[in-house]
Amino acid sequence: MQPTIFHLLHETENCVRFISGRAALDCLLNHIPDIRRAYIPLFTCDTVLEPFVLRGIPVQRYRLNEDFSPILPNDIGDDDIVLLTNYFGLTSRQVEETAAAFTGVAIVDASTALYAAPPAGVACFYSPRKFCNSPTGGLALAPWPLSNLPPKDARDWMHWIQGYARHNQQMQIIRSERALCHRTERLSAPDSARWDVFDWEKDAQMRTRNYTILHEQLKEINRLQLPESPPSAPMCYPLLSGIPNLRDDLANAGLMLPLFWPEVIHHTAATDWENYLARNLLPLPLGPHLGEVDMRHMAQLVLIGS
Secondary structure: OOOOHHHHHHOOOOEEEEOOHHHHHHHHHHOOOOOOOEEEEOOOOHHHHHHHHHOOOOEEEEEEOOOOOEEOOOOOOOOOEEEEEOHHHOOHHHHHHHHHHOOOEEEEEEOOOOOOOOOOOOEEEEOOHHHHOOOOOEEEEOOOOOOOOOOOOHHHHHHHHHHHHHOOHHHHHHHHHHHHOOOOOEOOHHHHHHHHHOOHHHHHHHHHHHHHHHHHHHOOOOOOOOOOOOOOOOOEEEEOOOOOOHHHHHHHOOOOOOOOOHHHHHOOOOOOHHHHHHHHOEEEEOOOOOOHHHHHHHHHHHHHHO
């Protein structure tokens, strides 16, 4: 089998496939001793806090500028760790610049940025399952050797596939997130095989094309200053328009969009940028099952709402 764009970008000798992105992060932390504090963005899923909390590592949350660049305090030391999020594969520059200037240990959360290459010398974790509609799958990548944990028993894998077939995709994703939360196994052989036959190159190409179509149509109403050409194939097109009730209008038209991330609303002030993002950011889908006609129809639905 010819290597795909996915393998060429990421999978090296210091790479391990896990059951989830959270498990991959847990693996990376196992290799970083004597962490004094962890700095984690406010705008992120609470799941990423758990490996730090379970280790007794004090966590401090940090804010973002409107271009998603981190606002880090001046007293961060060499024995601190900072989690840098590459949002949707579109903030690679911000991540790379921050990692280069930071003297402590940085880990990149690329769970929504599968096709973004890691900054030089920086550990990353990915969540390929969110891109290939698999109920399991995370990837740990580091500039140091990673322990080779035993593989997950393939018999435990079958109920995921059965459940995935029985239920609609959105409900299964929610159930998978909850069930995977505290599991740290290697990826099973069947799920690993699913990765190897998935057409990652086509997926990346279609996502990039679909992003370009949407950006051409919607950039004038998008509060986010997004790049004309994405630095890597993006997970979604993040639209922040400020149009009242647009999410509900799109839902009524049949386009159901998730919140990134609802828990942020509850632990931030109503005036915070992160709170505004969590309430109003619309992640328009870009998957390879969507063609140019779909993209233009989606853009038209948004523009009608404006």
